[in-house]
Amino acid sequence: MKKYFLIMDIGGTKTTGALFTEDGEPVDDYFHVVKSQTFKGEEAVYQNTKGVLEHIIEHFAVNMEDVLGIGVGSPGPLKAEEGIIVHAPLMGWHDFPIVKRLQEDFGKPVFLENDGNLGALAEVRCGVAKGLKHILYMTVSTGCGGGIIIDGQIYRGRNDVAGEVGHMSIDPDGLVCPCGSRGCFELYASGTAVSRRVREDIAGGVKNDLLASIDYDPEKVEGRILTEAAAKGDAYALECYRMEGHYLGIGISNLLNLLNPQAIVLGGGITKAREFFEEEMLRVLKERCLAPIEEDTVRYSVMNDRVVLYGAYWMLKEKL
């Protein structure tokens, strides 16, 4: 009889469920995606989340006797080993015992892990860093998150917050961050930062064809417009990504100098603009890194939105 793993990726905007085979393949390549409920209260949000798994069970008419366990990825902060989501303000969850709740509801072993850590795990198990022992995974989109793999295992640190690359300060007197610090890397290198600089340019009266094409309307600034313009050789868009590459280079050089991993894997929306930021990023890395930058030091995730699901599968497989 075939056995299965129930897998879920709880995100701030959407929650995804899938059924994985024991061999690590999502059955029928089917993913059930729902909008994450927010501001509906702890219990309503939990019921919505649990519904994702119920849908998967129903969709495949899977016999629960054939389900070996449930793997859940979630943004931090977590107490992963205790199965608790410490703080998810959008969900209304505070010290929410999600593992205990899912165990009670489904009667199966449940394991929880930080999504950045699961991304890192997926990359060394079945991604572009397969087989490597020490890597850093960094996802760059709205913010910058990440995970650290040391000796082939997730490194969580003392309070399960290791790998918080987004809140490394790269400018002591820089921009104020909601986290309480200043000059945090993600304020300079996230996708959000690219858009913010464009809006600042609009506010500052910068004039050019690209900005004219969106009527100098800050609301119309989005990554897609910039990448399309860059692809057509628009100088302003290319400069936006050169700057992105510059800041990525500064942050990543810090990470490489400190951790000297075998590779850093970049994921998240920004990787779509790779061709536009890569040259400047590599220039900065070569200028600032102590160890040589090899051709395969920086790698790009190809798992896109599914990286956390694959990571949750591997976590579960290795825990059971």
Add this chain to the structure above:
Amino acid sequence: MKKYFLIMDIGGTKTTGALFTEDGEPVDDYFHVVKSQTFKGEEAVYQNTKGVLEHIIEHFAVNMEDVLGIGVGSPGPLKAEEGIIVHAPLMGWHDFPIVKRLQEDFGKPVFLENDGNLGALAEVRCGVAKGLKHILYMTVSTGCGGGIIIDGQIYRGRNDVAGEVGHMSIDPDGLVCPCGSRGCFELYASGTAVSRRVREDIAGGVKNDLLASIDYDPEKVEGRILTEAAAKGDAYALECYRMEGHYLGIGISNLLNLLNPQAIVLGGGITKAREFFEEEMLRVLKERCLAPIEEDTVRYSVMNDRVVLYGAYWMLKEKL
């Protein structure tokens, strides 16, 4: 019959040898310190270095049959497992096979490790972080070096350069560093940085009692004078250390956010001024760190100059 370990710490200014018992005690608390030969050529410097061990053997009239092995700490860059010192310009050593040479000369197993890593190892084996699994060790004096312990073991990274905390950039357009980068942490937080700021103040025409007491002579600026003045409540000296605490806080918060270790252990000359920089450092840490700063998150090494020797003993004991 008692067995012994020959232990050596090769530094840029001095090289120290000692004989350790199997229980990890330096025999007679005796340390042989010589000035490190520099600019004398590869071979002459090696003979000087080797002489430190010969002196120890002679001093104790130890029978080589009772010596189990030789442990050597050295600044990086190294290829520790291959026993090679990659680059030690002052010593004239390039890809110098020190382990092979010492093995040939003494006929014993020899192990080499980066001094920052050995400092970290010593702290978790017999220092202020004894028994912890994940720590960062940082030595702040002329520069800022360090080492990382993960799961109770030295974490070296891909090219044996993990833990190079000094070359984390904290200011993207900051001071130019000889390493090729800009804004490196050690340019702001090392002991050298404290003195440099004082010299800049002298050059900038700053007038006060402390600077008058050294005749506004940049050559007379040294840490001892500042700590003595701070101890007497001199406002300028206290401000120098407040600024040191500020930059330490900025760099250490990055390290804590990224690695979330159980503790960071500070060593090196700067710890003598702890009482003057600690308050500001902790204030910045509490402001900038994601995880709570506990009373024992920041610890201070008490092994002083001997931390690398103790680390080399533990490395050797665990390798043999």
